[in-house]
Amino acid sequence: MATKLSTIGDGALWFWAKIRRQDLVDLCRQSAGEVLLTCMVPRDRAMLSHFGDWHSVLNESPLAPEIPGESDEELEARLNRMFDDFEDRLRAAGARDLGRPHWPEDLRAEVEQGWESILEPGNYGRFGSWQATKHELRADDVVGAVRLER
Structure with missing residues (x-):
């Protein structure tokens, strides 16, 4: 974030930047009593990332970009082979239970x-759910708020 954004700070706030409506509705149904904010933020104050692929970073896994024209089944099979191969190489190196460093x-x-x-x-x-990460949320960034109820 320090190199990607025009802002500075120790905080890291997470937002949906792009999500399918049905996915957002499903998440809201699980969040009764919470408040859903709608925000408008200049691009230079938000770092975008791909939600699903971000989990490769969190899980210290290799990233497997999609291949154009690849079916869901082909993608899943390729991912399984790639992850199994990577795990095998980690084990062979005696590093499976060690941290990435x-x-x-x-x-x-x-x-x-x-x-x-x-x-x-x-x-x-x-699989295009995008997330945005910011250092801060300003009051004038918020353009709407609604309490989520069942």
Whole structure:
């Protein structure tokens, strides 16, 4: 965030930047009593990332970008092969239960190489929920609020 945003700060607030309506409705149904804010934020104050691919970073997993024309079944099979192969190589190196800083350099580099791509909307595939991360939320960023009820 420090290199991507025009703002500074220690905080990191998370927002939906793009989500299918039905997915948002489903999430809201699970959040009775919460308040849903609608915000308008200048692009230079929000770092976009692909929601699903962000979990590759959180899980210290390799990132597998989609291949144009690939079916859901082909994508799933390729992901399973890739993750199994990566896990096998981690185990063979004796590093499976170690944190990423202690992995062999080639495995660490393989995982880290994809991280920048999750910050570029042009790389997002068909599973397009985007998240935004900001240092702060200003009152004038909020354009609507609604209490969620069942």
